[in-house]
Amino acid sequence: MKVVIIGNNVAGTFTAQNIRSLNNDVKIDIYTQEKYPYYTRVNLPELISEKVTIDDLIVFKEDWYKNKRLNLHLNKKINKINPNNKTIQIEGKDDPIAYDKLVLALGSTPNIPPIKNAVEMKDKRTGLFTLRSIDDALEIKDFIKSKNAKKAIIIGGGLLGLELANQMNNNNLNTTVVEFFPRLLPRQLDIECGGMLRNEIESRGIKVVLDATTEEIIGNGTVSGIMLKGGEIIKGDIILIQAGIRPTNELAKDANLDTKRGIIVNKFLETSEKDIFAVGDCIEYKNQIWGIIPACMEQSKIVASSVLGLKKVDYKGTTPKSTLKIVGLELTSIGIIDPSKEEGGAWEILKKADKKDCCYQKIILKESKLKGAILFGENKAMSYVYSKMEQDVDIDELKKLLELYTYICNNCGKEYDESKMGVLFKDLPGDFKCPGCKGPKEEFKKKNNE
Numbered sequence: 001m002k003v004v005i006i007g008n009n010v011a012g013t014f015t016a017q018n019i020r021s022l023n024n025d026v027k028i029d030i031y032t033q034e035k036y037p038y039y040t041r042v043n044l045p046e047l048i049s050e051k052v053t054i055d056d057l058i059v060f061k062e063d064w065y066k067n068k069r070l071n072l073h074l075n076k077k078i079n080k081i082n083p084n085n086k087t088i089q090i091e092g093k094d095d096p097i098a099y100d101k102l103v104l105a106l107g108s109t110p111n112i113p114p115i116k117n118a119v120e121m122k123d124k125r126t127g128l129f130t131l132r133s134i135d136d137a138l139e140i141k142d143f144i145k146s147k148n149a150k151k152a153i154i155i156g157g158g159l160l161g162l163e164l165a166n167q168m169n170n171n172n173l174n175t176t177v178v179e180f181f182p183r184l185l186p187r188q189l190d191i192e193c194g195g196m197l198r199n200e201i202e203s204r205g206i207k208v209v210l211d212a213t214t215e216e217i218i219g220n221g222t223v224s225g226i227m228l229k230g231g232e233i234i235k236g237d238i239i240l241i242q243a244g245i246r247p248t249n250e251l252a253k254d255a256n257l258d259t260k261r262g263i264i265v266n267k268f269l270e271t272s273e274k275d276i277f278a279v280g281d282c283i284e285y286k287n288q289i290w291g292i293i294p295a296c297m298e299q300s301k302i303v304a305s306s307v308l309g310l311k312k313v314d315y316k317g318t319t320p321k322s323t324l325k326i327v328g329l330e331l332t333s334i335g336i337i338d339p340s341k342e343e344g345g346a347w348e349i350l351k352k353a354d355k356k357d358c359c360y361q362k363i364i365l366k367e368s369k370l371k372g373a374i375l376f377g378e379n380k381a382m383s384y385v386y387s388k389m390e391q392d393v394d395i396d397e398l399k400k401l402l403e404l405y406t407y408i409c410n411n412c413g414k415e416y417d418e419s420k421m422g423v424l425f426k427d428l429p430g431d432f433k434c435p436g437c438k439g440p441k442e443e444f445k446k447k448n449n450e
């Protein structure tokens with residue numbers, strides 16, 4: 001049997017590896033339009049600031065593929081799939097490539113919001129960039145150097161936008177982040193934590209503009225700034241758009257596979273066409289797309305099993321989890337972070353917000369099951385949270401871990417449970433009065449067992 005995989009990043013590579021570990025005999029060919037073997041995109045911002053080299057990013061060198069008998073074909077863009085005779089076509093070549101099973105691991109590309117001039121001006125000579133590949137990072141680095149760029153604008157205050165802004169700032173560029181939503185990391189944080197993060201980011205010298213719609217890229221030949229809705233102009237000599245992703249689905253669409261935002265798959269990661277599978281950033285499952293490595297890894301195991309026709313394993317979706325990778329800034333967000341947007345009741349929230357120490361920890365539970373968390377400024381609870389997701393947890397154990405206490409009034413026995421009140425006992429004003437007996441704050445003591 002011959003398996004052909006299109007795409008050689010995390011989804012394609014791990015699918016190949018998983019197929020090989022289950023079956024020694026199938027022939028596996030991987031085609032990618034990139035010129036490098038599998039490299040991680042995670043550290044691309046650091047390639048711009050020369051903290052890492054291309055070699056540091058490459059996860060598996062060509063020897064790795066040879067040892068596993070995976071035939072890697074670099075610099076090969078596939079421009080057609082023909083499901084009728086089970087072939088694919090390489091751009092510029094006449095002979096079609098036959099497959100028995102085809103896996104689409106086509107990934108995604110940066111989303112470009114509807115901003116005047118954004119599509120027209122995106123070019124390495126103009127100073128308007130997105131960051132997805134090694135080549136993008138090298139072009140950004142060269143532009144900054146050759147044009148002696150001093151002011152950077154990042155459109156998009158999500159994870160990648162902030163990581164990129166941090167690198168630009170570290171490179172001594174005067175940096176502004178422009179975010180459409182009224183807070184940073186709108187998908188990962190609630191309003192309170194978003195505000196704390198903004199303070200932290202601004203304390204590093206990065207300007208943050210929220211609730212701002214970029215209407216136009218301004219410039220003549222090269223960029224000179226952006227215009228916001230309302231007419232405000234922000235000047236910049238390099239502009240980076242990091243505003244989410246768009247699953248790559250054109251090849252599939254042209255071959256009449258079902259697509260919406262991404263390539264539609266069922267729970268076995270089969271597409272609408274027999275013997276064609278899809279995995280990674282390019283898929284859409286139950287109206288959801290992911291765009292994170294843990295989802296690619298999980299899916300690559302399932303698709304390997306489906307391709308080989310082994311015992312079929314259901315894909316149940318991947319819990320969203322993200323970590324902001326900025327030195328000195330601990331931030332992890334996992335699962336459900338805002339129950340008000342979810343269906344049904346019985347949600348419980350444990351929260352510790354310590355504004356002075358810039359620490360915010362919020363744990364979301366439903367019927368004692370751990371459903372999500374935001375951990376900012378303190379990650380002691382991270383491994384606990386990761387290991388207990390979707391499991392029953394002991395709330396007292398969690399409170400201990402987060403150092404959340406219950407205080408009790410010596411006069412009347414009224415309790416102040418920090419985990420429920422949202423304000424730490426130490427942060428209550430000095431003239432706080434017991435809600436029961438109106439006694440002074442000093443009457444409260446930590447409960448014995450805590």
Ligand SMILES: Cc1cc2nc3c(=O)[nH]c(=O)nc-3n(C[C@H](O)[C@H](O)[C@H](O)COP(=O)(O)OP(=O)(O)OC[C@H]3O[C@@H](n4cnc5c(N)ncnc54)[C@H](O)[C@@H]3O)c2cc1C
Binds near residue numbers: 010
């Ligand atoms: C700067 C940056 C930082 C990131 N940091 C994190 C992080 O910290 N944590 C995290 O979980 N995720 C992170 N991500 C996201 C993560 O990199 C993606 O989820 C992951 O790369 C998706 O892998 P994939 O294999 O599905 O697709 P991709 O990585 O997009 O790879 C798809 C491959 O298919 C090739 N291809 C597409 N079409 C064709 C064609 N027609 N012919 C031949 N080849 C084709 C592409 O060239 C590409 O090499 C980051 C992404 C970026 C850009």
